[in-house]
Amino acid sequence: MSAATESAPIFEAEALMGIATDLFETMVDGEPGHLTLWWGEPPELEDSRFTWVDIQGQPATRVLLAASRETGEQLTRALLALPEGSAVGDEDFADAVGEVANVVGGNIKSMVPDGGALTLPSVAHAAPDAPGAIAIIDTYLSWRGAPLHVSLWALP
Amino acid sequence: MTLTAESFDFVATLVRRRSAIQLGVGKEYLVESRLSPLARSAGVADVDAYVHALRRDVTLHDQVVEALTTNETSWFRDLTPFTALRSTVLPELAAAGRTQVRVWSAACSSGQEAYSIAMTVADEFPQLTASITATDLSEQMLVQGRAGRYSQLEVNRGLPAIMLVKHFQRQGATFEISPALRRGVTFRSHNLLDAPPPGGPFDVIFLRNVLIYFDVATKREVLSRVRSVLAPGGTLFLGAAETTIGIDDSWQRIPSAGASVYRTHEKRAA
Amino acid sequence: MKALVIDDSRVMRRIVTGILRGVGFDTVEAGDGKEALERLTEHPDVALCCIDWNMPVMTGFEFVVEARKRQEWRDITLMMVTTEGEQGQIVRALAAGAHEYVIKPFTPEIIVDKLELLGLVGARA
Numbered sequence: 186m187s188a189a190t191e192s193a194p195i196f197e198a199e200a201l202m203g204i205a206t207d208l209f210e211t212m213v214d215g216e217p218g219h220l221t222l223w224w225g226e227p228p229e230l231e232d233s234r235f236t237w238v239d240i241q242g243q244p245a246t247r248v249l250l251a252a253s254r255e256t257g258e259q260l261t262r263a264l265l266a267l268p269e270g271s272a273v274g275d276e277d278f279a280d281a282v283g284e285v286a287n288v289v290g291g292n293i294k295s296m297v298p299d300g301g302a303l304t305l306p307s308v309a310h311a312a313p314d315a316p317g318a319i320a321i322i323d324t325y326l327s328w329r330g331a332p333l334h335v336s337l338w339a340l341p
Numbered sequence: 342m343t344l345t346a347e348s349f350d351f352v353a354t355l356v357r358r359r360s361a362i363q364l365g366v367g368k369e370y371l372v373e374s375r376l377s378p379l380a381r382s383a384g385v386a387d388v389d390a391y392v393h394a395l396r397r398d399v400t401l402h403d404q405v406v407e408a409l410t411t412n413e414t415s416w417f418r419d420l421t422p423f424t425a426l427r428s429t430v431l432p433e434l435a436a437a438g439r440t441q442v443r444v445w446s447a448a449c450s451s452g453q454e455a456y457s458i459a460m461t462v463a464d465e466f467p468q469l470t471a472s473i474t475a476t477d478l479s480e481q482m483l484v485q486g487r488a489g490r491y492s493q494l495e496v497n498r499g500l501p502a503i504m505l506v507k508h509f510q511r512q513g514a515t516f517e518i519s520p521a522l523r524r525g526v527t528f529r530s531h532n533l534l535d536a537p538p539p540g541g542p543f544d545v546i547f548l549r550n551v552l553i554y555f556d557v558a559t560k561r562e563v564l565s566r567v568r569s570v571l572a573p574g575g576t577l578f579l580g581a582a583e584t585t586i587g588i589d590d591s592w593q594r595i596p597s598a599g600a601s602v603y604r605t606h607e608k609r610a611a
Numbered sequence: 612m613k614a615l616v617i618d619d620s621r622v623m624r625r626i627v628t629g630i631l632r633g634v635g636f637d638t639v640e641a642g643d644g645k646e647a648l649e650r651l652t653e654h655p656d657v658a659l660c661c662i663d664w665n666m667p668v669m670t671g672f673e674f675v676v677e678a679r680k681r682q683e684w685r686d687i688t689l690m691m692v693t694t695e696g697e698q699g700q701i702v703r704a705l706a707a708g709a710h711e712y713v714i715k716p717f718t719p720e721i722i723v724d725k726l727e728l729l730g731l732v733g734a735r736a
Contacts, residue, residue: 200514207494208716212626216378264622266377266629268386277621284620287665288715291694292493295714296513300697303665305619370633374719415724493696493714499724502705502712506698 223325238290242301317341415499421599452486474540476531489518541570550580644669679708
């Protein structure tokens with residue numbers, strides 16, 4: 186995806202942060218304080234995984250999350266209440282991070298005018314190819330010190 | 342669930358002793374969900390292991406009581422007072438030919454209780470107009486109440502979905518209660534130890550889960566002030582674990598399924 | 612009492628199931644609306660369905676419409692538990708026959724409060 190930023194801000198980064206904060210406080214951490222904006226240089230993600238959902242509509246919008254496999258595993262353990270350090274299978278991993286994308290995407294859809302249907306989440310080793318997509322929000326969050334890349338795209 | 346019955350009893354006893362708040366059977370999920378973060382930050386395997394640590398270390402007790410008693414605001418909190426309101430109190434007022442009902446929602450927090458009353462009257466007693474005075478000490482709570490704006494998580498708590506779509510309008514991330522309902526509720530800053538707020542005499546007073554924080558002398562003082570602005574035949578709702586018994590004998594408990602409902606004794610010679 | 616938890620995400624099924632078991636429900640699970648109809652046939656004693664909206668094969672909304680056509684399932688309480696938060700969607704679901712609606716994300720208290728509203732667990736006290 187190209188990172189051009191010439192588009193009307195149909196959605197504010199602050200509202201996105203609010204959605205993510207609610208989700209992490211209630212269902213991931215069970216308490217506030219573990220999710221913040223990422224301060225400083227955008228970090229390098231290692232062994233990245235990507236998950237996304239699309240909000241069909243005019244224009245179609247994509248919510249894309251990226252994190253290292255390790256961070257995704259932590260997220261999976263938190264959602265499933267698995268013990269620290271326990272093995273995380275691929276199915277649980279895809280299911281858990283996909284559900285995070287689903288909840289974030291659904292909440293965004295509820296706030297934008299004319300939000301159409303929400304696609305089921307996809308999970309992959311690479312970001313989906315989307316030539317001509319325009320970044321609306323492109324930001325890093327810090328969850329328990331680990332980076333999460335969150336971006337919102339207007340699809341052509 | 343990792344919580345044994347024995348651990349639950351220990352926590353319930355601790356909380357009851359320290360706050361007078363009862364954690365009855367069925368509240369295991371609450372203990373589990375509120376104590377999980379504490380267990381995790383203490384580095385123990387689960388809530389049960391954390392309760393074992395609690396038994397040995399009294400310095401942990403404060404945070405446990407706090408975690409389990411943090412001010413909860415939900416719509417139609419406890420349900421039973423609203424059932425009594427709907428099935429007894431409001432029908433009596435309507436049958437007496439009243440067209441207005443004056444209500445005081447004391448220690449109203451962010452206004453969910455006051456608006457729950459307003460919705461009940463609007464939906465089920467169209468012949469009545471509710472004039473509600475909602476008071477709290479916290480200016481921040483009053484600001485939110487006046488705005489009538491609530492987050493998605495807040496409107497998820499105890500508010501029937503039908504009322505969410507009927508009485509609220511989504512504004513981006515928040516839900517705003519209808520101007521008609523907002524007009525019926527006046528928010529005021531008020532300390533329960535001061536003279537009662539204007540707007541009375543009140544037909545109905547909600548004073549729930551406040552007395553538990555006061556000693557007996559203060560409870561008596563507050564109940565006496567409340568009595569001074571309660572209309573003849575008016576109704577007082579206390580929290581489920583609260584009572585006037587042994588504090589102020591001018592009140593009598595009205596039988597009501599599960600709710601803590603009081604009225605003053607019939608007037609003797611004045 | 613028995614509850615059917617319908618969600619294509621196993622993570623979400625486990626979270627909802629955990630909350631329901633905590634307040635005394637037995638639970639069965641389904642990964643989409645069609646599977647849910649099969650589960651209901653196998654478990655005629657289900658009293659509550661918690662229903663995600665967006666699922667493969669058959670959506671939760673379609674499930675509600677189908678379930679409401681069946682006389683023998685009339686007494687089952689249907690509660691949507693979904694990330695769809697537009698008021699228009701809530702109205703659609705209620706009109707189709709859902710009794711309650713929870714928007715994701717949620718806390719255990721949110722689910723339990725709704726069950727109390729529905730008279731399925733004891734009132735808060």
